[in-house]
Amino acid sequence: xxxxxxxxxxxxxxxxxxxxxxxxxxxxxxxxxxxxxxxxxxxxxxxxxxxxxxxxxxxxxxxxxxxxxxxxxxxxxxxxxxxxxxxxxxxxxx
Amino acid sequence: xxxxxxxxxxxxxxxxxxxxxxxxxxxxxxxxxxxxxxxxxxxxxxxxxxxxxxxxxxxxxxxxxxxxxxxxxxxxxxxxxxxxxxxxxxxxxxxxxxxxxxxxxxxxxxxxxxxxxxxxxxxxxxxxxxxxxxxxxxxxxxxxxxxxxxxxxxxxxxxxxxxxxxxxxxxxxxxxxxxxxxxxxxxxxxxxxxxxxxxxxxxxxxxxxxxxxxxxxxxxxxxxxxxxxxxxxxxxxxxxxxxxxxxxxxxxxxxxxxxxxxxxxxxxxxxxxxxxxxxxxxxxxxxxxxxxxxxxxxxxxxxxxxxxxxxxxxxxxxxxxxxxxxxxxxxxxxxxxxxxxxxxxxxxxxxxxxxxxxxxxxxxxxxxxxxxxxxxxxxxxxxxxxxx
Numbered sequence: 001x002x003x004x005x006x007x008x009x010x011x012x013x014x015x016x017x018x019x020x021x022x023x024x025x026x027x028x029x030x031x032x033x034x035x036x037x038x039x040x041x042x043x044x045x046x047x048x049x050x051x052x053x054x055x056x057x058x059x060x061x062x063x064x065x066x067x068x069x070x071x072x073x074x075x076x077x078x079x080x081x082x083x084x085x086x087x088x089x090x091x092x093x094x
Numbered sequence: 095x096x097x098x099x100x101x102x103x104x105x106x107x108x109x110x111x112x113x114x115x116x117x118x119x120x121x122x123x124x125x126x127x128x129x130x131x132x133x134x135x136x137x138x139x140x141x142x143x144x145x146x147x148x149x150x151x152x153x154x155x156x157x158x159x160x161x162x163x164x165x166x167x168x169x170x171x172x173x174x175x176x177x178x179x180x181x182x183x184x185x186x187x188x189x190x191x192x193x194x195x196x197x198x199x200x201x202x203x204x205x206x207x208x209x210x211x212x213x214x215x216x217x218x219x220x221x222x223x224x225x226x227x228x229x230x231x232x233x234x235x236x237x238x239x240x241x242x243x244x245x246x247x248x249x250x251x252x253x254x255x256x257x258x259x260x261x262x263x264x265x266x267x268x269x270x271x272x273x274x275x276x277x278x279x280x281x282x283x284x285x286x287x288x289x290x291x292x293x294x295x296x297x298x299x300x301x302x303x304x305x306x307x308x309x310x311x312x313x314x315x316x317x318x319x320x321x322x323x324x325x326x327x328x329x330x331x332x333x334x335x336x337x338x339x340x341x342x343x344x345x346x347x348x349x350x351x352x353x354x355x356x357x358x359x360x361x362x363x364x365x366x367x368x369x370x371x372x373x374x375x376x377x378x379x380x381x382x383x384x385x386x387x388x389x390x391x392x393x394x395x396x397x398x399x400x401x402x403x404x405x406x407x408x409x410x411x412x413x414x415x416x417x418x419x420x421x422x423x424x425x426x427x428x429x430x431x432x433x434x435x436x437x438x439x440x441x442x443x444x445x446x447x448x449x450x451x452x453x454x455x456x457x458x459x460x461x462x463x464x465x466x467x468x469x470x471x472x473x474x475x476x477x478x479x480x481x482x
Contacts, residue, residue, distance in 0.1 A: 003130055010133045016463060017140045020456040024147055027453050028154065028301045 104306025108314070109239055111307075113359040114193045114352065115186060115285040115422045117244075117318060118415065121329045122273075123282060124319030131323065134282065135315040141464055142286040143308045145433070148457050149292060150301050152439065155447050155454070161293070161369065164435055167442060171435040176370045182289040182428035187363045188394065189418045194356045196414055197332050197349070213353070214394060217360040234358050240351030241314070243344050248317035250339045251324045272330075272416075277423045280475035283468050284426030290359075292432070293366035331411040420479060427472030433465040 123131035149160055156163060164172045195210035220230045273281075322329065327337050336345040440458040444451065 007130065007133060010137050013467070014137050014140060016460060017137070017144050020453070020460045021140070021144055021147055023456055024151055024453050025301055025305070027450055028151065031450070 120318035124322035175435040178428035237354040274478040276475040280426035281422035290366040430468040
């Protein structure tokens with residue numbers, strides 16, 4: 001009986017410990033992920049800037065891009081990709 | 095095959111973090127409490143990982159070390175944090191050193207004072223030699239992996255006896271207990287919370303590593319305690335820790351593992367000592383480092399030279415085991431005292447910082463519970479040790 005009492009105490013203590021520990025881990029990982037995606041976003045912007053300044057008509061886009069959020073950036077990337085594709089297709093046709 | 099970085103780091107940190115007091119207490123718990131011991135070990139380990147997580151989180155939020163934050167906040171809290179941790183880690187240092195040197199004396203003959211000085215000098219020279227330090231550390235960490243022999247022994251036990259033999263009388267009651275259960279609990283807490291790792295943990299703010307540490311730590315703890323439970327080995331001498339299957343080879347290998355973990359523990363204590371004692375914000379300045387370590391060397395040798403008078407009186411081995419258990423229970427009390435300033439620090443962080451507020455609040459309240467529980471167990475253990 002004494003053993004089961006102490007086991008019950010241990011179970012309560014374990015749950016008490018696990019609640020903040022799991023919450024900490026989840027919150028921590030969420031934040032770390034957020035910061036990394038922010039860093040990735042910045043890196044991508046920089047790379048794209050380099051890419052677009054190489055193009056003759058890309059200068060205007062670069063100025064606007066600094067205000068882009070993640071969604072807009074994705075849109076922009078897809079737009080750029082389709083444009084490049086069109087250009088390639090055109091070249092191939094010529 | 096690539097192993098995830100967190101898993102590898104957690105595994106290595108846990109194995110090399112095991113020292114004599116841990117092994118001894120796992121074995122004692124296994125012998126006295128049988129299957130219940132695994133729950134005690136798991137929950138105590140969880141509590142110690144929680145403390146490390148709390149420290150890592152405060153490092154992540156404030157981008158500063160706990161010890162620096164406390165130093166800037168209040169001198170009283172700073173002393174309340176550093177003095178118990180300093181004394182606790184040095185008590186553990188002495189316990190480890192005494193055990194391993196008396197073990198060598200028993201096996202090889204000669205004087206244990208000489209062995210302890212040799213081990214002190216080896217760990218001192220590794221830590222002050224900056225060019226070969228990391229290489230030596232790597233060798234020590236890998237040789238401490240030999241402690242996995244305990245896990246192997248447990249697997250052999252299961253194969254030999256079968257799972258059905260490990261029946262369910264939860265504990266080995268009926269065996270006359272040599273220690274009060276509060277002393278054992280406080281000692282287990284002291285061994286697991288290892289005060290020096292609280293200081294070293296401050297350098298890292300990675301929380302995910304700790305979970306793997308918990309996983310491997312409990313695995314090793316279970317295997318050691320259940321090995322002693324299944325084989326009914328009373329832990330009353332040094333030799334009982336070497337009681338393993340195929341002992342001709344394994345007991346020699348385990349001595350290598352034990353020696354390397356002891357050296358690693360001594361090195362960690364040296365590092366945390368200099369971190370605790372240096373006033374400068376830039377901890378681990380080589381000058382401070384060497385002088386403090388030397389100071390410690392002198393103090394330790396004084397204690398070692400005076401202790402034969404104490405040890406000469408009784409049966410050395412039984413006394414040594416008792417000494418380690420009681421000193422570990424005092425370490426447990428000291429670690430709980432050092433939790434008190436951390437609670438205040440967290441209240442302060444909650445007032446000042448804007449991120450992870452729910453986490454901070456949850457941590458603070460559970461820290462209070464851990465503090466109250468472990469502190470009261472520690473106090474009761476001190477009182478009850480007078481009656482045993």
